[in-house]
Amino acid sequence: xxxxxxxxxxxxxxxxxxxxxxxxxxxxxxxxxxxxxxxxxxxxxxxxxxxxxxxxxxxxxxxxxxxxxxxxxxxxxxxxxxxxxxxxxxxxxxxxxxxxxxxxxxxxxxxxxxxxxxxxxxxxxxxxxxxxxxxxxxxxxxxxxxxxxxxxxxxxxxxxxxxxxxxxxxxxxxxxxxxxxxxxxxxxxxxx
Amino acid sequence: xxxxxxxxxxxxxxxxxxxxxxxxxxxxxxxxxxxxxxxxxxxxxxxxxxxxxxxxxxxxxxxxxxxxxxxxxxxxxxxxxxxxxxxxxxxxxxxxxxxxxxxxxxxxxxxxxxxxxxxxxxxxxxxxxxxxxxxxxxxxxxxxxxxxxxxxxxxxxxxxxxxxxxxxxxxxxxxxxxxxxxxxxxxxxxxxxxxxxxxxxxxxxxxxxxxxxxxxxxxxxxxxxxxxxxxxxxxxxxxxxxxxxxxxxxxxxxxxxxxxxxxxxxxxxxxxxxxxxxxxxxxxxxxxxxxxxxxxxxxxxxxxxxxxxxxxxxxxxxxxxxxxxxxxxxxxxxxxxxxxxxxxxxxxxxxxxxxxxxxxxxxxxxxxxxxxxxxxxxxxxxxxxxxxxxxxxxxxxxxxxxxxxxxxxxxxxxxxxxxxxxxxxxxxxxxxxxxxxxxxxxxxxxxxxxxxxxxxxxxxxxxxxxxxxxxxxxxxxxxxxxxxxxxxxxxxxxxxxxxxxxxxxxxxxxxxxxxxxxxxxxxxxxxxxxxxxxxxxxxxxxxxxxxxxxxxxxxxxxxxxxxxxxxxxxxxxxxxxxxxxxxxxxxxxxxxxxxxxxxxxxxxxxxxxxxxxxxxxxxxxxxxxxxxxxxxxxxxxxxxxxxxxxxxxxxxxxxxxxxxxxxxxxxxxxxxxxxxxxxx
Numbered sequence: 001x002x003x004x005x006x007x008x009x010x011x012x013x014x015x016x017x018x019x020x021x022x023x024x025x026x027x028x029x030x031x032x033x034x035x036x037x038x039x040x041x042x043x044x045x046x047x048x049x050x051x052x053x054x055x056x057x058x059x060x061x062x063x064x065x066x067x068x069x070x071x072x073x074x075x076x077x078x079x080x081x082x083x084x085x086x087x088x089x090x091x092x093x094x095x096x097x098x099x100x101x102x103x104x105x106x107x108x109x110x111x112x113x114x115x116x117x118x119x120x121x122x123x124x125x126x127x128x129x130x131x132x133x134x135x136x137x138x139x140x141x142x143x144x145x146x147x148x149x150x151x152x153x154x155x156x157x158x159x160x161x162x163x164x165x166x167x168x169x170x171x172x173x174x175x176x177x178x179x180x181x182x183x184x185x186x187x188x189x190x191x192x
Numbered sequence: 193x194x195x196x197x198x199x200x201x202x203x204x205x206x207x208x209x210x211x212x213x214x215x216x217x218x219x220x221x222x223x224x225x226x227x228x229x230x231x232x233x234x235x236x237x238x239x240x241x242x243x244x245x246x247x248x249x250x251x252x253x254x255x256x257x258x259x260x261x262x263x264x265x266x267x268x269x270x271x272x273x274x275x276x277x278x279x280x281x282x283x284x285x286x287x288x289x290x291x292x293x294x295x296x297x298x299x300x301x302x303x304x305x306x307x308x309x310x311x312x313x314x315x316x317x318x319x320x321x322x323x324x325x326x327x328x329x330x331x332x333x334x335x336x337x338x339x340x341x342x343x344x345x346x347x348x349x350x351x352x353x354x355x356x357x358x359x360x361x362x363x364x365x366x367x368x369x370x371x372x373x374x375x376x377x378x379x380x381x382x383x384x385x386x387x388x389x390x391x392x393x394x395x396x397x398x399x400x401x402x403x404x405x406x407x408x409x410x411x412x413x414x415x416x417x418x419x420x421x422x423x424x425x426x427x428x429x430x431x432x433x434x435x436x437x438x439x440x441x442x443x444x445x446x447x448x449x450x451x452x453x454x455x456x457x458x459x460x461x462x463x464x465x466x467x468x469x470x471x472x473x474x475x476x477x478x479x480x481x482x483x484x485x486x487x488x489x490x491x492x493x494x495x496x497x498x499x500x501x502x503x504x505x506x507x508x509x510x511x512x513x514x515x516x517x518x519x520x521x522x523x524x525x526x527x528x529x530x531x532x533x534x535x536x537x538x539x540x541x542x543x544x545x546x547x548x549x550x551x552x553x554x555x556x557x558x559x560x561x562x563x564x565x566x567x568x569x570x571x572x573x574x575x576x577x578x579x580x581x582x583x584x585x586x587x588x589x590x591x592x593x594x595x596x597x598x599x600x601x602x603x604x605x606x607x608x609x610x611x612x613x614x615x616x617x618x619x620x621x622x623x624x625x626x627x628x629x630x631x632x633x634x635x636x637x638x639x640x641x642x643x644x645x646x647x648x649x650x651x652x653x654x655x656x657x658x659x660x661x662x663x664x665x666x667x668x669x670x671x672x673x674x675x676x677x678x679x680x681x682x683x684x685x686x687x688x689x690x691x692x693x694x695x696x697x698x699x700x701x702x703x704x705x706x707x708x709x710x711x712x713x714x715x716x717x718x719x720x721x722x723x724x725x726x727x728x729x730x731x732x733x734x735x736x737x738x739x740x741x742x743x744x745x746x747x748x749x750x751x752x753x754x755x756x757x758x759x760x761x762x763x764x765x766x767x768x769x770x771x772x773x774x775x776x777x778x779x780x781x782x783x784x785x786x787x788x789x790x791x792x793x794x795x796x797x798x799x800x801x802x803x804x805x806x807x808x809x810x811x812x813x814x815x816x817x818x819x820x821x822x823x824x825x826x827x828x829x830x831x832x833x834x835x836x837x838x839x840x841x842x843x844x845x846x847x848x849x850x851x852x853x854x855x856x857x858x859x860x861x862x863x864x865x866x867x868x869x870x871x872x
Binding site (some may be wrong): 061070073 | 260522525526528536575578837
């Protein structure tokens with residue numbers, strides 16, 4: 001029951017049985033660039049990066065990305081940088097695991113972003129997708145297809161924010177440009 | 193002569209007494225239904241299942257298992273029975289799989305009593321189904337035949353039974369599942385699966401990425417796989433099976449008491465459900481480790497009860513080591529979460545107060561006060577919530593520490609742990625050594641064992657100076673020096689005790705003899721090879737010997753000629769304790785010491801310096817690399833150690849022998865005795 005979310009659509013991360021989500025994973029997958037020409041070493045790899053920025057009252061207080069794989073409090077973990085993408089099997093090449101129950105109390109929003117570190121636009125990347133998965137049962141909550149996304153090198157994917165006692169997810173899907181999450185900060189702030 | 197049947201194919205049965213063997217990768221339920229000429233099952237008495245395993249001419253297992261043998265005597269079946277359907281189902285409600293698509297294709301064979309196979313059938317192509325009619329044995333013109341059916345049902349047993357026209361299908365399916373659950377409860381617990389969950393991650397809430405990743409269809413999902421009504425007697429004509437009426441003649445005569453010589457009881461297929469074992473059967477060294485103690489499943493809404501050794505590892509020691517490091521990391525991160533929340537609350541309050549202050553309107557009337565009050569309330573509310581979360585985490589870690597501490601082996605245990613009273617000289621080198629305790633100001637009651645891997649990778653520096661930020665309770669620097677030496681002796685004694693006899697040699701340089709009282713336990717029990725070296729001559733002598741040893745071993749290793757080392761070379765690891773550095777050291781000795789600190793650890797020569805850095809100021813920056821290369825410890829609690837994750841300043845508390853305790857003498861006496869018998 002994947003929800004192919006549209007921009008700005010909000011879904012509550014409540015489970016069907018009323019319990020709230022305890023863990024979500026943001027997965028990012030893409031296909032390695034096809035090898036061109038005679039010199040294999042000269043094929044340009046595509047490196048997409050997933051990042052999660054943790055906000056407290058609209059101020060960024062922590063970030064999890066390939067240079068800081070675990071948030072200081074340990075609740076958000078990046079599984080590690082993948083520089084070349086997968087083989088297009090549909091699996092996640094990079095993933096960020098969020099243990100919602102353990103997030104420090106002052107953090108009220110987490111924004112997930114995707115950047116093209118090597119600079120290719122999403123038009124050039126094949127089979128790129130990002131998705132949010134309920135870690136407890138592996139169900140996909142939301143999925144975006146990035147491929148063919150136009151002349152952009154980044155996307156602000158979604159934000160997970162506190163709503164009452166639980167968490168809610170809002171799909172953002174805003175295209176942007178930037179090499180790492182830092183370049184996206186101006187684009188993220190209006191969404192908080 | 194085996195016939196390998198494909199779906200729908202039939203095969204004559206040569207004899208009446210048969211066994212039906214089922215094997216699946218995982219424990220499954222096997223049963224059978226009897227039906228009449230129209231294919232109708234007339235009541236629950238016509239179903240053999242784990243709750244009621246015996247019918248005339250038919251017996252099934254009482255429990256779920258990966259392998260089944262169903263006994264069947266076609267001649268003993270009631271006359272009205274024209275068909276026996278063998279059905280398989282996955283046990284519901286357990287930890288096992290919920291769909292046949294996630295297990296290996298079940299294999300069913302009809303054999304004679306002697307084991308000769310008559311026909312076999314592998315049920316392939318199953319997906320979301322959780323119950324399946326595997327075979328049917330049917331009577332056609334007086335002759336029994338077997339047909340491969342392979343009809344699956346996504347709705348499970350209930351749907352399967354309903355399809356056979358059984359009016360009480362749902363109740364029966366429920367009672368079968370209950371009987372299976374009871375059978376599982378009776379049987380020996382299967383070993384915990386060595387898969388992802390539990391073991392690998394420390395958080396009970398961490399989900400498994402295992403079998404369900406493909407988006408499991410929930411059991412009973414409507415409409416996904418609809419049964420085909422291919423064979424005669426589909427639900428169309430069998431609907432009028434009025435409840436409770438059509439009891440077959442002699443429906444339940446024998447009951448469970450009827451003896452059946454061919455009945456074979458099955459052990460609970462505990463092992464058969466596990467993962468494939470790739471180890472070579474003849475190779476014993478790769479024996480898998482005993483399963484770790486895992487925490488019992490938590491009550492909903494409650495954290496799991498902690499268990500000592502609840503971590504990965506090949507041995508209990510390794511698991512405890514990993515668990516302690518896991519606790520260390522969790523405490524560091526939980527505290528980081530608390531601190532960042534408090535910092536944030538404070539900075540937000542300051543900003544809000546500033547805003548109030550700079551707003552001219554707030555100076556009139558009570559508006560400003562109210563705004564200030566609101567800012568403070570927000571602050572304290574957030575801090576309270578953060579403290580609540582921290583207290584929750586601390587309670588969990590404290591509970592874990594309470595079970596872990598008593599379970600620790602000597603090398604990891606505090607001196608006051610009873611394990612030291614039952615001390616025996618070990619046969620193996622432990623993987624790590626406890627140097628002391630670590631704690632944070634937020635959680636003073638919870639201390640984490642500071643474990644370092646053995647052999648030591650760097651030397652130790654017991655700082656007997658006043659450079660540390662201690663609270664001034666010890667005014668006298670002589671006291672500090674004595675405490676420093678006590679700490680060094682306690683650590684050295686621990687190292688001696690946790691190594692097998694004769695595998696650790698201690699050298700002591702005490703140039704002025706000022707450490708004599710602290711060294712007494714080592715000297716008196718006779719664990720030293722010689723008395724502590726004193727004076728400049730002693731310093732030179734010990735350093736020369738150790739330097740030569742490092743040179744020799746290095747040369748031997750580089751030249752690949754370890755055999756040619758002199759036979760009188762002590763193969764044990766060496767530890768040199770230097771008291772009062774740099775007292776009694778000349779330039780040459782200092783250079784040698786630096787050489788030992790740099791090159792020694794790789795060839796088993798370690799250094800423990802008890803020194804006040806102030807004493808060595810005369811050497812200037814020359815010694816800075818030496819201090820940096822050593823791990824600084826303090827004889828009094830001092831917050832100078834940083835964790836590798838967040839970089840908190842942890843307070844180090846040395847592991848000292850409780851005052852008045854004889855445990856150190858007791859342990860060292862045993863070590864000395866073992867060394868004597870080993871030397872002989």
